Amino acid sequence: MVSIKLPDGSIRQFDQPPTVAEVAASIGTGLAKAALAGKVDGRVVDTSYRIEQDADVAILTDKDPEGLDVIRH
Numbered sequence: 001m002v003s004i005k006l007p008d009g010s011i012r013q014f015d016q017p018p019t020v021a022e023v024a025a026s027i028g029t030g031l032a033k034a035a036l037a038g039k040v041d042g043r044v045v046d047t048s049y050r051i052e053q054d055a056d057v058a059i060l061t062d063k064d065p066e067g068l069d070v071i072r073h
Helices: 020-027 029-034 065-072
Strands: 002-005 011-014 037-040 043-045 055-060
Touching (some): 011 020, 020 037, 020 055, 037 065
Parallel strands (some): 002 055
Antiparallel strands (some): 002 011, 037 043
Protein backbone atom coordinates (compact mmCIF):
# COMPACT_ATOMS: atom_id res chain seq x y z
CA MET A 1 0.00 0.00 0.00
CA VAL A 2 1.27 3.46 -0.93
CA SER A 3 0.38 6.50 1.21
CA ILE A 4 0.26 9.89 -0.50
CA LYS A 5 0.35 13.01 1.66
CA LEU A 6 -1.26 16.04 -0.01
CA PRO A 7 -0.40 19.70 0.66
CA ASP A 8 -3.49 20.13 2.88
CA GLY A 9 -2.16 17.39 5.17
CA SER A 10 -4.66 14.75 4.11
CA ILE A 11 -3.43 11.27 3.24
CA ARG A 12 -4.73 9.05 0.44
CA GLN A 13 -3.85 5.39 0.27
CA PHE A 14 -3.58 3.30 -2.86
CA ASP A 15 -3.40 -0.50 -3.12
CA GLN A 16 -1.09 -0.26 -6.16
CA PRO A 17 1.54 2.42 -6.91
CA PRO A 18 -0.44 5.27 -8.54
CA THR A 19 0.60 7.71 -11.22
CA VAL A 20 0.40 11.44 -10.53
CA ALA A 21 -2.62 11.52 -12.86
CA GLU A 22 -4.35 8.83 -10.78
CA VAL A 23 -3.73 10.81 -7.60
CA ALA A 24 -5.22 13.91 -9.26
CA ALA A 25 -8.25 11.89 -10.42
CA SER A 26 -8.79 10.57 -6.89
CA ILE A 27 -9.07 14.18 -5.70
CA GLY A 28 -11.47 15.31 -8.43
CA THR A 29 -12.18 15.21 -12.15
CA GLY A 30 -11.61 18.94 -12.55
CA LEU A 31 -8.15 18.68 -11.03
CA ALA A 32 -7.38 15.63 -13.16
CA LYS A 33 -8.20 17.63 -16.31
CA ALA A 34 -6.20 20.66 -15.15
CA ALA A 35 -3.13 18.70 -14.02
CA LEU A 36 0.02 19.57 -15.96
CA ALA A 37 2.57 17.83 -13.74
CA GLY A 38 3.14 16.75 -10.19
CA LYS A 39 5.59 17.50 -7.44
CA VAL A 40 6.70 14.33 -5.68
CA ASP A 41 8.88 14.86 -2.60
CA GLY A 42 9.92 18.26 -3.98
CA ARG A 43 10.73 17.06 -7.51
CA VAL A 44 8.62 18.13 -10.52
CA VAL A 45 7.55 15.09 -12.55
CA ASP A 46 5.22 14.25 -15.45
CA THR A 47 1.63 13.18 -14.73
CA SER A 48 2.51 9.67 -15.96
CA TYR A 49 5.15 9.30 -13.22
CA ARG A 50 4.39 6.25 -11.06
CA ILE A 51 4.80 6.81 -7.31
CA GLU A 52 6.36 3.60 -5.98
CA GLN A 53 6.61 4.52 -2.28
CA ASP A 54 5.05 6.79 0.34
CA ALA A 55 5.51 10.41 -0.72
CA ASP A 56 4.42 14.03 -0.37
CA VAL A 57 2.60 14.94 -3.57
CA ALA A 58 1.24 18.18 -5.02
CA ILE A 59 -0.62 18.44 -8.32
CA LEU A 60 0.58 21.33 -10.50
CA THR A 61 -1.81 23.27 -12.74
CA ASP A 62 -1.50 26.45 -14.79
CA LYS A 63 -2.31 28.36 -11.60
CA ASP A 64 1.02 27.31 -10.04
CA PRO A 65 4.29 29.05 -10.95
CA GLU A 66 5.94 25.64 -11.43
CA GLY A 67 3.02 24.56 -13.60
CA LEU A 68 3.62 27.59 -15.82
CA ASP A 69 7.28 26.57 -16.10
CA VAL A 70 6.11 23.18 -17.39
CA ILE A 71 3.96 24.87 -20.03
CA ARG A 72 6.82 27.13 -21.12
CA HIS A 73 9.39 24.35 -21.23
